[in-house]
Amino acid sequence: MTTTSPARRQKRDKLLTRRAARWLDARLGGAKYARTALGKVFPDHWSFLLGELALYAFVVLLATGVYLTFFFHPGNQIVTYHGSYAPLHGVQMSEAYRSAVELSFDVRAGLVMRQIHHWAALLFVASIVVHLMRIFFTGAFRRPREVNWMIGVLLLILAIFNGFAGYSLLDDQLSGTGLRIAYSITLSIPLAGTWLASLLFGGEFPGPDIIDRLYVIHILLLPAVIALLIGIHLFLVVRHKHTQFGGMGRTEENVVGEAVWPSFAFKSLGLMMLVAAVLAALGGLAQINPIWLYGPFDPAEVSSASQPDWYMGWLDGSLRLFPPLEIRAFGFEVPAPFFPGALLAGITFGLLFAWPSLEALFTGDRRVHHLLDRPRDRPVRTSLGVATLSFYTVLTLAASNDVIATTFGLSVNAVLLTFRALVIVLPPIAALVTYRLCNELQARDIAGGYVPPDRPRVRWELLRFWRWRAMRRASRAPSTAG
Amino acid sequence: MIRPRLLRLVMLVPLVAAGLYLVTGTSTARGAEHGDTGRGRELYLTGCSSCHGIHGKGVEANGEQRGPSLEHAGPAITNYMLTTGRMPLANSEDRPVRKDPAYDTEQIRDLIAYVSTLGEGPAIPDVDITTGDLAAGGELYRANCQPCHSASGAGGALSYGRAAPQLSKATPTQIGSAIRTGPGQMPVFGPDTLSSHEVDSIARYVKYLEHPDDRGGVSLGRLGPIPEGFLIWVLGVGLLIVICTWIGGRTRNRREVEPQP
Numbered sequence: 001m002t003t004t005s006p007a008r009r010q011k012r013d014k015l016l017t018r019r020a021a022r023w024l025d026a027r028l029g030g031a032k033y034a035r036t037a038l039g040k041v042f043p044d045h046w047s048f049l050l051g052e053l054a055l056y057a058f059v060v061l062l063a064t065g066v067y068l069t070f071f072f073h074p075g076n077q078i079v080t081y082h083g084s085y086a087p088l089h090g091v092q093m094s095e096a097y098r099s100a101v102e103l104s105f106d107v108r109a110g111l112v113m114r115q116i117h118h119w120a121a122l123l124f125v126a127s128i129v130v131h132l133m134r135i136f137f138t139g140a141f142r143r144p145r146e147v148n149w150m151i152g153v154l155l156l157i158l159a160i161f162n163g164f165a166g167y168s169l170l171d172d173q174l175s176g177t178g179l180r181i182a183y184s185i186t187l188s189i190p191l192a193g194t195w196l197a198s199l200l201f202g203g204e205f206p207g208p209d210i211i212d213r214l215y216v217i218h219i220l221l222l223p224a225v226i227a228l229l230i231g232i233h234l235f236l237v238v239r240h241k242h243t244q245f246g247g248m249g250r251t252e253e254n255v256v257g258e259a260v261w262p263s264f265a266f267k268s269l270g271l272m273m274l275v276a277a278v279l280a281a282l283g284g285l286a287q288i289n290p291i292w293l294y295g296p297f298d299p300a301e302v303s304s305a306s307q308p309d310w311y312m313g314w315l316d317g318s319l320r321l322f323p324p325l326e327i328r329a330f331g332f333e334v335p336a337p338f339f340p341g342a343l344l345a346g347i348t349f350g351l352l353f354a355w356p357s358l359e360a361l362f363t364g365d366r367r368v369h370h371l372l373d374r375p376r377d378r379p380v381r382t383s384l385g386v387a388t389l390s391f392y393t394v395l396t397l398a399a400s401n402d403v404i405a406t407t408f409g410l411s412v413n414a415v416l417l418t419f420r421a422l423v424i425v426l427p428p429i430a431a432l433v434t435y436r437l438c439n440e441l442q443a444r445d446i447a448g449g450y451v452p453p454d455r456p457r458v459r460w461e462l463l464r465f466w467r468w469r470a471m472r473r474a475s476r477a478p479s480t481a482g
Numbered sequence: 483m484i485r486p487r488l489l490r491l492v493m494l495v496p497l498v499a500a501g502l503y504l505v506t507g508t509s510t511a512r513g514a515e516h517g518d519t520g521r522g523r524e525l526y527l528t529g530c531s532s533c534h535g536i537h538g539k540g541v542e543a544n545g546e547q548r549g550p551s552l553e554h555a556g557p558a559i560t561n562y563m564l565t566t567g568r569m570p571l572a573n574s575e576d577r578p579v580r581k582d583p584a585y586d587t588e589q590i591r592d593l594i595a596y597v598s599t600l601g602e603g604p605a606i607p608d609v610d611i612t613t614g615d616l617a618a619g620g621e622l623y624r625a626n627c628q629p630c631h632s633a634s635g636a637g638g639a640l641s642y643g644r645a646a647p648q649l650s651k652a653t654p655t656q657i658g659s660a661i662r663t664g665p666g667q668m669p670v671f672g673p674d675t676l677s678s679h680e681v682d683s684i685a686r687y688v689k690y691l692e693h694p695d696d697r698g699g700v701s702l703g704r705l706g707p708i709p710e711g712f713l714i715w716v717l718g719v720g721l722l723i724v725i726c727t728w729i730g731g732r733t734r735n736r737r738e739v740e741p742q743p
Binding site: 040041045046047048049050054060085086087088089090091104105111112115119122123126127130174241249251254255256257259267270271274275278279282284285286287288289290292293294295298300301302303306307308309310353400401402403405406409411412413419443 | 513617618620621624625628629631632634637638639640641645647687690691694695696697698699700702704705706707708710711713714715717718719722723725726727728729730738739740741
């Protein structure tokens with residue numbers, strides 16, 4: 001410092017980072033955009049961070065996943081195990097399974113990476129679901145954000161599918177059982193099923209190509225698509241500006257919050273560190289998917305207590321609850337897994353995609369909204385949401401009917417019947433209770449002097465679809481008259 | 483050159499002996515030889531005859547069976563039932579479950595000796611887990627036992643309130659006895675299905691499952707994805723939501739206002 005001349009000192013900044021930024025800006029000219037991006041205002045509410053949990057779980061997934069690809073070999077050639085896990089010595093297994101066991105026992109940090117990766121996958125889907133709940137219950141999907149809602153739903157589907165593909169790669173007994181169920185669901189789709197199944201599996205189950213195909217899908221195709229969609233998702237958030245709750249000077253015309261730089265950026269970075277820390281702790285301290293106990297996949301064997309990862313539980317549960325029903329019509333046969341499997345998944349995601357349009361149709365509210373709803377101020381939406389959640393929660397719990405039965409010393413059949421009753425009875429009860437609760441809370445607000453915003457009337461008459469034509473005619477007539 | 487052949491010959495001896503043993507007599511088995519049938523009969527009359535009948539032919543009352551006939555029971559199943567504390571049942575509607583044995587070793591030996599006089603049945607198998615092959619046992623276990631007892635030996639549900647129990651408390655002899663006699667809903671695996679060496683191997687693997695090489699932290703009951711899913715929602719999502727409220731709740735920072743486009 002003492003040796004630099006005064007002239008030089010004037011030009012050069014002391015901060016290395018600032019010097020680097022100047023250097024880059026002089027050559028690339030990005031400072032203008034960076035400044036507007038960093039100057040953006042982000043409203044502050046804890047629930048706005050839920051989506052970021054998903055984002056950072058994805059970052060952890062990418063980081064650990066890259067490490068795993070260095071050591072994992074997919075492949076279905078039969079090989080003999082000679083690694084350090086004695087109880088499998090000399091056992092014949094697929095190459096995929098062998099490399100997964102070697103990854104767990106003979107690769108430095110292999111097991112902890114595998115476990116962090118798996119926990120991160122569970123967290124990724126879970127935080128997407130929690131984020132989706134926040135968006136749903138606050139009405140953040142309304143115009144102009146419908147497209148971003150759909151991208152979010154797409155991300156949920158891809159996350160679930162990629163998780164399933166991921167744990168199926170290891171070719172152990174448990175994941176093989178899951179693949180077999182996936183195969184029979186695919187096969188049950190009318191007309192296209194057989195063709196789809198052989199496209200994916202490369203022939204009859206277990207299929208020679210499935211592991212190779214899943215590998216490319218899991219490590220390349222889906223991560224790339226997910227990363228791209230996350231990019232668009234975030235771009236649209238910036239583009240639309242973030243929604244905010246009303247009150248304290250916040251209106252439809254402004255955004256009140258803190259600037260991205262420095263306050264929000266550091267909060268977000270801190271959150272990333274904490275997500276990574278929680279996942280690392282789980283990966284290091286809690287065992288997940290001990291495949292060496294499950295053994296290599298053999299299509300002739302099955303273990304009791306075979307459950308999928310939690311995010312597939314609702315599908316497994318509905319397969320367990322739905323009565324075996326086969327339909328033969330017009331020379332086609334619709335096998336039993338179609339209704340609780342393929343059809344339920346189709347309806348679930350179809351309704352999710354359509355929700356913004358459905359709600360706009362039923363409320364007639366197509367205005368632009370930047371202020372969020374408080375869940376209690378929209379009791380119909382809130383109670384429908386809670387009912388739906390209770391439906392899928394029951395289905396998910398039903399996937400563990402056998403374990404619940406043994407743990408609590410009950411009969412599996414009794415547990416099954418209870419779940420069948422619950423899946424029908426619980427959602428309406430949950431809806432009614434929620435509706436009452438919303439009205440109660442709102443009444444209390446009004447008593448406290450708070451005026452709730454207008455709530456649009458729900459046009460329940462639209463449910464009478466056989467009268468649509470008459471209604472359309474009726475609505476057209478006066479509008480032409482004036 | 484000679485040694486392997488010699489070894490094979492030596493290994494053949496117990497096999498031949500075991501074969502002869504199985505063919506010649508099943509009821510004059512170990513345990514039966516040592517026990518005192520007289521004392522066994524006394525214990526039997528006080529503890530067992532109310533359900534199994536004085537002559538071991540079973541008891542039927544009001545069209546309901548209180549206990550099955552023991553004429554095909556034999557030492558192995560009796561040993562299994564008594565050493566796992568399943569017998570005597572308190573109530574004939576109860577399901578036999580593992581408890582602390584009601585009798586001491588001496589009394590059990592006497593009871594086995596007495597029940598063996600009632601009829602014939604498989605002998606108590608001689609299980610030596612040190613000669614078992616762990617990896618082969620694992621394969622046999624996964625092929626034959628895992629459908630009911632689960633991959634980790636944690637047990638599993640069968641239909642109508644029945645369950646395959648957890649295996650972690652079973653001794654090698656109990657494992658062998660269960661395999662050979664098929665108690666309850668469990669199938670019988672005779673010597674033509676599983677050789678006695680294979681039984682040794684399975685028993686070794688089952689004992690191994692009691693304390694498996696458990697890398698990766700706390701084992702979460704080895705119940706698979708259910709506790710894992712539970713943990714990610716409670717500890718993962720739950721904790722992170724608390725963290726979010728902690729990070730995101732700080733509205734006291736300087737606020738800025740920006741117009742909506």
